[in-house]
Amino acid sequence: MEFSLIIKKINNTLSEKEALEFDLWYSESEKHRTYFEKVKNNKDSEEYIFNKEKNWSSIEDKIKTTKKTNWKYYAASIALLFSISYFYNPIDKIEKTSEVIVNPVDSNKAILTLSDGKEVILSKEDTVENLIFKREGKNIAYKSSTKSEKPNLGQKVKEIEYNILTTNTGGEFSLTLEDGTKIWLNSESKLKYPVSFTKGTTREVELIYGEAYFEVSSSRNNSGDGFRVLNSLQNVSVLGTYFNIKAYPEDNEIITTLIEGKVFVENKIGEKVYLKPNGQTILNMSTLKIQQKEVEAKEEISWVRGYFNFKNLQLTEITKVLSRWYDVDISIQNKEIENLRFNGVLNKKQDIEFVLEAITNTSNITYEIKDKNIKLRK
Missing domain, CATH: 2.60.120.1440 (Jelly Rolls)
Structure with missing residues (x-):
């Protein structure tokens, strides 16, 4: 399911077909329901739940006026907007396991x-x-x-x-x-x-x-x-x-x-x-x-401004970017999920578990963290 449906649900703009898709996703697991309520009730939700086209236009305007913009402040106001394209049939998820949480990196070394x-x-x-x-x-x-x-x-x-x-x-x-x-x-x-x-x-x-x-x-x-x-x-x-x-x-x-x-x-x-x-x-x-x-x-050049821009990017390419930034080793355990494509704007200051949660809550992917090794699987 695309993340945009969550946004539409919150804004009461779902079509009849989209409502059926959302209801199916929402009823699949308690994890989905918890995630939806977390997004809905987040006190800063207005900062990261927004119309995609409007936001891209805003980002474009900001980039055009780079020299006059405080990019650190602007990038910090962006959390994450994610959508996903499927190349396989949805299946039931298994719960993630996490022994060690990877903390945000020291970005100035x-x-x-x-x-x-x-x-x-x-x-x-x-x-x-x-x-x-x-x-x-x-x-x-x-x-x-x-x-x-x-x-x-x-x-x-x-x-x-x-x-x-x-x-x-x-x-x-x-x-x-x-x-x-x-x-x-x-x-x-x-x-x-x-x-x-x-x-x-x-x-x-x-x-x-x-x-x-x-x-x-x-x-x-x-x-x-x-x-x-x-x-x-x-x-x-x-x-x-x-x-x-x-x-x-x-x-x-x-x-x-x-x-x-x-x-x-x-x-x-x-x-x-x-x-x-x-x-x-x-x-x-x-x-x-x-x-x-x-x-x-x-x-x-979005990376210069403090965020990553994933536009129709394969999961394999996203893992390269995240590995370089968070100093972790990410492996994909199932070939059928390598071709998943994502669209999203990601604040580089977010910790990696925030990113992984966004991916797993909008797809049939789970993750496991052990030390600095992360495994992604369906």
């Missing part, structure tokens, strides 16, 4: 490896002194005064110093480069970047693996110098724009999505694809072939 090999552990409580950057919360900001000038002819070129920022499972961090470019690094990601750029050369960083969202400082503000994101299998070149790159090795693909501006993606065999806003390329890591399609780009 990262490791900064300096050019001299020194490692700095970054978290909310840490302070970093005597370094060339300013650290505030989960953001690193480099001083523009460190920018290198273009060397004169005959002058010995100073070797470029690189730092590496690595986020662990369940961690994320943001970085402001000395040219003003802003980068958000998702969990399980690694970014290599120079301490300072040299005038007259292309500004380059390397997304070694993982996912990152870039707001690139315009070339007009940087002596006309372009900006390039390197990867072992592809390069993305820009002048000044907003885009997202997702390159987890286990996915066997690199997804590049353009939000604003213009970029071109080039694979390692020289094939180039130009992207316009809402354009996306998918590079197959095995064949290096590039596919291109149109998407709702703003939905691809």
Whole structure:
């Protein structure tokens, strides 16, 4: 049953056919009835039980005005909206078992490896002194005064110093480069970047693996110098724009999505694809072939704003996202539920049991937690 029917029941807008479906679900078990009453009576229900179309429109408007919006506050107001598509016949559920509750993650943990090999552990409580950057919360900001000038002819070129920022499972961090470019690094990601750029050369960083969202400082503000994101299998070149790159090795693909501006993606065999806003390329890591399609780009960067956006996403893909964020190992015990597709907006600050409850209460899936291992089964 779709979660939307619960919303319609509360709002007394069920059709006759929908009412029959809801009544069947409601009468199946005490667990269903308890869940419905919990949703209905939640004091904050107005914050997360709402019209889907209205909410998506609201989210879109908020994303369009990113720079003026307090996204932490907005994301915190979203709990979860879930619906599900079935590919098998409903059956009776068995009760979940849970030995250990997995707590919310520390979302600000990262490791900064300096050019001299020194490692700095970054978290909310840490302070970093005597370094060339300013650290505030989960953001690193480099001083523009460190920018290198273009060397004169005959002058010995100073070797470029690189730092590496690595986020662990369940961690994320943001970085402001000395040219003003802003980068958000998702969990399980690694970014290599120079301490300072040299005038007259292309500004380059390397997304070694993982996912990152870039707001690139315009070339007009940087002596006309372009900006390039390197990867072992592809390069993305820009002048000044907003885009997202997702390159987890286990996915066997690199997804590049353009939000604003213009970029071109080039694979390692020289094939180039130009992207316009809402354009996306998918590079197959095995064949290096590039596919291109149109998407709702703003939905691809929802993770930056504090929530996950599951839009017609298979359960197998959702488990990857949750595993990276909550630092757990999730296994699907039955092949017939792997193709279940979900739609939902998920606040990243919710604990994982909240997410699992939402899934099990709108489907015929149960879960079992033991330490950091979670099993999903029908």
